Amino acid sequence: MKNALLPLLAVAAIGCPKSGDKPKPVAEPARRDALPKVDDPTLPPAAALPAMPAGLPDVPANPRVTPDAVAFGEVLFRDPQLSHDRSRSCATCHDPAHGFSGDVATAADGKPNFRRSPALVNLAWVKDLGWDGRYASISDLLPPHIKGQLGEAIEPLANRLAENPLYHAHVARIGGTPRDAITQALEAYVLTRYDGDAPWDSLERTALSRPGTTPSDPIVAGYQLFMGKAQCGVCHPPPLYTDGGYHRVAGNPLSDPGRGKIDPALAGAFRTPTLRGAARRPAFFHTGSAKSLDDVVLHYQQEAAVVNPDPAVIDPLVSKIRISAGEAKDLVAFLRALSAQ
Structure with a gap:
């Protein structure tokens, strides 16, 4: 019996801490969201945040943007x-x-x-x-x-x-x-994908101080049409060239409810996109039905000719747009000037 107890006593002697010994720390269980152990490369320091281009308002503070x-x-x-x-x-x-x-x-x-x-x-x-x-x-x-x-x-x-x-x-x-x-x-x-510093942003500082209402510069003439007769500025006001609202301005062949998902009164309406950078885009309107800025302006000219348009399909404001072929060219010249080169 004594011989049988000797191994147990030896284990007990080894396992029990001596007087004055510090207990060994117990490792904490790994967090469930802990990343797997891999050999990480050394990352170079990140570049500073992009500078704000000319023509844009102050950007709202956002602590997540680092x-x-x-x-x-x-x-x-x-x-x-x-x-x-x-x-x-x-x-x-x-x-x-x-x-x-x-x-x-x-x-x-x-x-x-x-x-x-x-x-x-x-x-x-x-x-x-x-x-x-x-x-x-x-x-x-x-x-x-x-x-x-x-x-x-x-x-x-x-x-x-x-x-x-x-x-x-x-x-x-x-x-x-x-x-x-x-x-x-x-x-x-x-x-931080800012689109600004377009040709119009530098031209605007002096163009709007010129006397007269029929400037020879097509870009300036286009701006005056944009903010006036063509009524583009109603939905695309500067400096962002969007009102952030929802409008029915183009066909909706797939009966897409658009904003109607949120507000039934705006079924078939879609967000007004910014016109900054528009000259670089391959398609326009939510369906991509227009393929150039010339197509966009032509669309509005054609919609203006429609008699008694259905307000549930096209915003009544569109029917009030009346511009000539020459004015359309000036308008496109201005729209192109909203895209940085």
Whole structure:
């Protein structure tokens, strides 16, 4: 019996701390949202936030817009790894070369979207996002948009991307879960896509002080038409050249409810897009039916000729627009001057 107890006593002697010994710390269990262990590359310091171009108002303060977030957002925006089959990126539909806009794209299910890809510029001043304004923030917009257009839910997508050492380093630098960091990064990048410093912004300082009402400069003449006879400025007031509202100004062949999803009284109405940078866009109106600024102006000329238009289809204001062919050219010259060269 004594011999049988000796091993147990030895184990007890080893396992029990001696008088004065400090207890060993117990490791805390890993957090569920902890990032996987990978060898992170060293990231270069993030560049400063983009400068505000001429012609734009002061930007609202946003603590989520940081240099680190913008730097990560730019990498994400252009990377096809965000799509389920690695075939497309955010930039595929919202092409930077076209003012972060596009025509009607194909969704992840292979079907064409109802609406064209809107320009992701000057959104820092926009309260409600999307053609119908159903999203209160980019954070609200991203999950359904990524799922529908890129084909993967944001949570597994974020966790998958965080396994990439470069992305892991970016997520660690921003902080939070992979989903939180990736959402903040895309939000910060999109909110800093400013479109300003256009030719009109420098010309405006002197052009409006010129005497007379029929200037020889077509851009100045176009501006006067824009703010006056053509009535464009009613829905596209400067300096952002959008009222942020919802209007019926073009055909709606797919019976898209538009803002009617939120407000039944505005069925068939869509957000007024900014006209800054419009000359770089490949398509216009929510359906992408117009392919140039000349087409846009011609559309309004044709709609003005319609007798007794249905206000449930076209805003009555459109029928009051009366401009000649020469005035149309001046108007297009001004619209082109709203795009930076």
